[in-house]
Amino acid sequence: DGPTVAVVGVTGAVGQEFLQVLSQRDFPYSSLKLLASRRSAGKQIPFQGKTYTVEELVPESFDGVDIALFSAGGGISKELGPVAVEKGAIVVDNSSAFRMDPNVPLVIPEVNPEAMSHIRLKGRNGKGAIIANPNCSTIICLMGVTPLHRHAKVVRMVVSTYQAASGAGAAAMEELALQTREVLDGKEPTCKIFKQQYAFNVFSHNSSLLPNGYNEEEMKLVKETRKIWNNDEVKVTATCMRVATMRAHGESVNLQFENPLDEDTARQILQKAPGVVIIDDRELNNFPTPLGVSNKDEVAVGRIRQDISRDDNRGLDLWVCGDQIRKGAALNAVQIAEMLL
């Protein structure tokens, strides 16, 4: 029968989405453990016709667990991920804790499934392991770009992201809604999460700044792309911004290829790409939007056009949108778990 699955951080935005995705994809677990901090322990959560009691997350929580889906912050992953592995579980970790660990596969199932092909469930003479979920902005970008990279080899990628509130958690989504109402009512906006007004605003991503002037979110895109593509030569630069949208990221991408790639060929390639839809109607000026992809599995690509700043057809511009909580986190992690079955 199916694996025993633990959901770690079940009361958070991604934790709740794990449950949605497990249910919608009819994941064949034999039993389910919902784990969270002491604060949330005891909460009753209805799920698939049963009522589960949230248990406090402790090392013993992982006794008998086959797959543990983690989204409870890097500290919890660092502390309890290895404990779960010791007990034989496969940890699919949505935090950044292990993404750059050379022994930990960093996986987008449609992009680099081979990176985890050596991992088996303990029931299949496997032993515990950690598999890292990439950062949401990396997943969304690479879902649209990798099919083109495989065809014409990207040598340089320039990304500008427009990242939604959900990336900073459910509280940030609530605060964006609250501030929007407050501003429209002429009141002083409540700024607890970002210390500046978010509603009707755009600001540099709230991750910490590094000595090179980039923020952590931008460096994740650079480093994770190189690891996922297994290519340390590709040149990547990024500017990550927080914009006043709820749960889906938008990313403007400029690509330089080693080999020629015209926009029609690019469209044909993306037409066949798994997990990608093309929304690219110039007549109707209809292109992907964060609202349009919200609560959807697919990443949408549009504004596909030859880069006119180049005098060869080795340059392309495109616009990619994807749901940050879904394909950017929970769906990608559950798809990784499905590959273990």
Ligand code: 2RA
């Ligand atoms: C963000 N990538 O959007 C992060 C989510 N962990 O802020």
